[in-house]
Amino acid sequence: MSNWSSDQEVDDMVEEEVDSIVEEIQNHWTHTEDPQLPVFRRVHINRDREGGHIRLWNDYFSENPTNTQGMFRRRFRINKSLFLRIVNSIKDGVPYFKQSRDATGRLGLSALQKCTTAIRMMTYGSAADAMDEYLRLADTTAHKCLEEFVSGVINLFGDEYLRKPTTEDLQRLLNLGEYRGFPGMIGSIDCMHWEWKNCPTAWKG
Structure with missing residues (x-):
């Protein structure tokens, strides 16, 4: 009986000590104003994608474009008529290239911007983030454009040309x-x- 009482007393003492330590830790974190936990916030960048489309359109696709047919052929490595045929086919056949509005009602990137991004990356071997300055889209979006463009061309034109x-x-x-x-x-x-x-x-x- 005495052994049982002695063991019980030891258990009570250990439990009391543990409770004391836990309470001390809780009080420390509760009263610490700056726990030094990192806070990551996504930075929003207004890339003016509408302006990027207008600039691209005026440079190459308007009735009186800034750049000539020869400049288009040299920079895109493809004739404009063929490029537009590919763009229109992909826009109709691949949902990713259909221009839509975001949650705020703003129009997203145009099919011209997305297809030009893919073509430029393949033509010049450019890095994805190099597309931002002219075409106004992030590097992750540029990668996605390239992947979807290649898949779209294979699916839409593979049976006719890739054989x-x-x-x-x-x-x-x-x-x-x-x-x-x-x-x-x-x-x-x-x-x-x-x-x-x-x-x-x-x-x-």
Whole structure:
């Protein structure tokens, strides 16, 4: 009986000490004005995406664009008519490229901005955050544009263009090459298939 009482007293003492320590910790945090816990807040950047679209439209797509057809071809590596065909097809076939309004009622990025972003990244090998200054979109959005653009092109044009050439295709290419003074040529002579050991990093791939 005495052993039981002694054990009980020890247990009571331990429990009381633990309660005291817990209470002390609680009081410390309750009365500490600055617990030094980091607070992260997302910074909102007004990128003026509407202004970015207007600038892009005036530079290349208006009735009297600032830049010529030749400048478009050089900077986009594609003819304007073909580019617009791709943009319109992707805008109708891929939901991501349909322009919509956000929770505040503002229009989101246009299909032209998104497709131009993807084309510029592939053409120049540019970093995603380099698209912000002209096209007005964040780097994460630029990455998303590129992914959706590539997937859209594969899904919409893959069966027609991303396939092995048929006999008729080969004959047409041979005829075209011969007409241009390169008989027997099927591929291109733009050196894109040549290995270049000292190729600039921006052109890699």
